[in-house]
Amino acid sequence: MRRQLVLIGFALGVLLWLAYRPAEAQQPGYIGSSKCARCHGAKYESYRQTWHARILRPATDEAVLGDFASTDPDLSFSRDDLAYVVGGQFSQRYLTEIDGELYVLPAQWNVVGSEWVAFHPDDWRERPYTKYCAGCHTTGFEASSGTWLEEGVQCEACHGPGLDHVALAGDRAHIVNPANLTFDGQTEICGQCHLRGHDPTGEYDFPTHYRPGGALTLDEAFIPTSDPDAFFPDGSSKRHHQEYLDWQLSPHADGVACVFCHVSHSRGETEHQTRFVGNHRCVICHEEKKDLAMHIPYHPLGEMVCTDCHMPTLAESSEAEYNFDFHSHTFWPPDPRVTIQYGGQEVMPNACNLCHTDESPEWAAQALGLEIETVSLQPTPTAPRPPTPVPTATPFLGLLEEDLVQAPARGSSLLLGLATGLGALAVVVALILVVQRQRRSEEGEA
Ligand code: HEC
Ligand code: HEC
Ligand code: HEC
Ligand code: HEC
Numbered sequence: 001m002r003r004q005l006v007l008i009g010f011a012l013g014v015l016l017w018l019a020y021r022p023a024e025a026q027q028p029g030y031i032g033s034s035k036c037a038r039c040h041g042a043k044y045e046s047y048r049q050t051w052h053a054r055i056l057r058p059a060t061d062e063a064v065l066g067d068f069a070s071t072d073p074d075l076s077f078s079r080d081d082l083a084y085v086v087g088g089q090f091s092q093r094y095l096t097e098i099d100g101e102l103y104v105l106p107a108q109w110n111v112v113g114s115e116w117v118a119f120h121p122d123d124w125r126e127r128p129y130t131k132y133c134a135g136c137h138t139t140g141f142e143a144s145s146g147t148w149l150e151e152g153v154q155c156e157a158c159h160g161p162g163l164d165h166v167a168l169a170g171d172r173a174h175i176v177n178p179a180n181l182t183f184d185g186q187t188e189i190c191g192q193c194h195l196r197g198h199d200p201t202g203e204y205d206f207p208t209h210y211r212p213g214g215a216l217t218l219d220e221a222f223i224p225t226s227d228p229d230a231f232f233p234d235g236s237s238k239r240h241h242q243e244y245l246d247w248q249l250s251p252h253a254d255g256v257a258c259v260f261c262h263v264s265h266s267r268g269e270t271e272h273q274t275r276f277v278g279n280h281r282c283v284i285c286h287e288e289k290k291d292l293a294m295h296i297p298y299h300p301l302g303e304m305v306c307t308d309c310h311m312p313t314l315a316e317s318s319e320a321e322y323n324f325d326f327h328s329h330t331f332w333p334p335d336p337r338v339t340i341q342y343g344g345q346e347v348m349p350n351a352c353n354l355c356h357t358d359e360s361p362e363w364a365a366q367a368l369g370l371e372i373e374t375v376s377l378q379p380t381p382t383a384p385r386p387p388t389p390v391p392t393a394t395p396f397l398g399l400l401e402e403d404l405v406q407a408p409a410r411g412s413s414l415l416l417g418l419a420t421g422l423g424a425l426a427v428v429v430a431l432i433l434v435v436q437r438q439r440r441s442e443e444g445e446a
């Protein structure tokens, strides 16, 4: 009898372990996105199509886009050197393994433009991937060991470690739902990667201790760079992956989170996982600007969209002659006077002259009816005015502070624990009864 009980206990243990064992590389509390698929299958399938999920992949023929038959002098390595591929939407960089450490090979393939461009050709051996990049392209990264649980930005990068949530059959108290966080908490989840700077040790180019739901205190945990290579004189972004820093300067930092404009679990309605299409992305709130003829009377309407002027492509991703740059996220109205004040379009570009390259900033200022003498060097170019109401009838209702659902109390986890415990007890008792009955009938036969 006792032997059978031990066997039953052992079998139960194995079953539980099989169901909930964390993936190979053991990172505290992380379990891996394939485990989420079991209960959130639809989200998992659509999420896999996003660029987030695919930013870091093994160098399979399907993933590698670069032309390795090219005779471009910047291409100083061969296809065989590749261990991993980073990206593939705008550009692609390649990792090689040397003495157990990953390094970014010294040329990138620009997808737009189809050409090789040098990338840190002189110091690439001094820039290990685990210190310069990995925290923003992987999930469950552990700085102390330089290892990660999963390649790519996966579920737990935004929802935090999910081991307990899975083990407790979906207990809400053990997973972060960004919609239940404060406004700052929501955007910090995105901010952990969409920024630029160093951790306090200066060793890592990403925050190493941040977990979703915790605080991304930029002053303490992460020091944003003020490098003039990364910022224009008015403080807006010159380089890519700085959307959060731009956004913090923007009027939307007071009430429009990344997740209002961007969806998280699918490719979205248009490029870049946007929730809405075209001008609807903006006029859903800025109703009064719907009639562009009223808003920009000085301009032929043609194909003009809000983003042409309010989100110009100012942030560079590499030194290339063509434009595949990233959209500014300050949303500031173009102000050609700021360009004049800081010394021209090269130093401080404005949206008007990005298209009107044959014209001067003075021309643009004149077209806008602006007085050139009254230049203000304040980065925020706006005077106080009545606030634009944020609509309530939107698909994302977790936006407004007053709408926020409070994070579930611990009680739910206790109840669930109790229920699970009782369930398990019932199963064990049932098994014992079955075994005893069998024994009794065996004894009866004998
Ligand atoms: C065993 C099934 C199961 C697995 C596996 C699972 N979940 Fe869940 N999850 C649930 C259930 C059930 C709920 C709804 C709970 C409720 O409404 O009380 C839920 C809710 C959630 C929520 C919303 C929580 C809230 O407070 O609104 C998030 C976010 C979530 N899961 C993410 C994940 C992630 C990420 C993974 C993988 C690490 C995962 N889930 C794995 C069952 C599961
Ligand atoms: C880039 C960040 C991000 C990633 C990665 C991510 N989510 Fe979410 N998730 C969110 C946000 C933000 C919300 C809040 C509601 C919303 O915006 O959709 C959310 C909400 C949820 C919810 C609550 C139900 C709902 O629809 O509101 C579940 C369940 C969930 N996510 C599961 C997953 C699973 C499973 C994965 C991996 C396949 C995943 N998430 C990956 C950001 C993310
Ligand atoms: C762990 C790091 C990380 C987190 C967290 C993260 N991102 Fe990203 N994000 C990336 C990387 C890396 C890419 C580049 C993917 C690519 O283009 O290959 C990216 C790309 C994007 C894109 C462009 C997608 C496209 O199809 O072009 C959007 C939009 C975006 N992120 C928004 C968000 C939002 C909103 C959040 C928060 C809910 C968030 N990200 C959280 C790292 C992250
Ligand atoms: C602080 C976080 C962070 C760090 C550090 C970081 N990246 Fe990224 N990376 C991102 C984000 C976010 C994006 C997408 C959004 C953007 O570029 O504006 C991105 C985009 C990319 C892309 C373009 C992806 C595509 O599909 O076109 C490549 C390639 C890339 N990163 C490589 C690297 C390499 C190599 C390093 C290290 C030298 C690195 N990144 C360091 C966050 C980071």
Ligand code: HEC
Residues within 6 Å of the ligand: 187, 190, 191, 194, 243, 244, 245, 247, 252, 256, 257, 258, 259, 260, 261, 262, 271, 272, 274, 281, 307, 311, 325, 326, 327, 328, 329
């Ligand atoms: C008011 C709406 C809005 C908000 C808020 C917003 N974005 Fe965007 N974002 C957009 C639009 C629109 C695009 C696409 C522009 C296009 O393709 O024409 C975009 C593009 C992007 C891209 C793709 C690369 C690029 O710039 O072209 C990334 C990455 C991104 N956003 C990240 C973020 C992050 C992170 C936040 C929060 C810190 C954020 N966004 C907040 C509207 C918004």
Ligand code: HEC
Residues within 6 Å of the ligand: 279, 282, 283, 286, 289, 290, 292, 295, 296, 299, 304, 305, 306, 307, 308, 309, 310, 333, 334, 368, 385
């Ligand atoms: C040709 C460039 C251009 C286009 C296109 C454009 N804007 Fe503007 N926008 C400006 C300029 C310049 C200003 C500052 C002068 C002013 O207030 O009219 C501005 C100001 C604004 C303001 C603040 C104005 C205020 O009332 O204080 C908002 C909000 C705005 N635009 C939204 C939009 C929306 C939404 C769209 C798309 C439907 C759009 N803009 C399209 C150039 C443009």
Ligand code: HEC
Residues within 6 Å of the ligand: 298, 299, 300, 302, 308, 309, 334, 351, 352, 353, 354, 355, 356, 364, 365, 367, 368
């Ligand atoms: C996305 C590109 C784009 C942006 C940004 C842009 N324009 Fe234009 N603009 C055009 C095009 C295209 C025309 C039409 C040219 C034509 O029909 O000859 C035009 C025409 C004009 C015209 C009338 C025709 C002319 O050339 O005299 C004026 C004035 C003008 N723009 C001013 C501005 C100002 C001021 C801004 C910034 C607030 C601006 N534009 C931003 C593309 C742009």
Ligand code: HEC
Residues within 6 Å of the ligand: 251, 252, 255, 256, 260, 261, 281, 282, 283, 284, 285, 286, 306, 307, 310, 311, 331, 332, 333, 381, 382, 383, 385, 386, 387, 388, 389, 390, 391
């Ligand atoms: C969820 C609603 C919402 C969406 C979507 C939205 N905005 Fe806003 N926007 C606001 C709010 C709220 C403010 C702050 C208004 C205030 O302070 O008066 C604001 C402010 C602005 C301002 C500055 C106005 C000023 O007076 O300084 C500009 C410019 C602007 N938004 C442009 C855009 C553009 C361009 C888009 C689309 C890419 C967009 N907004 C999408 C709600 C939104």
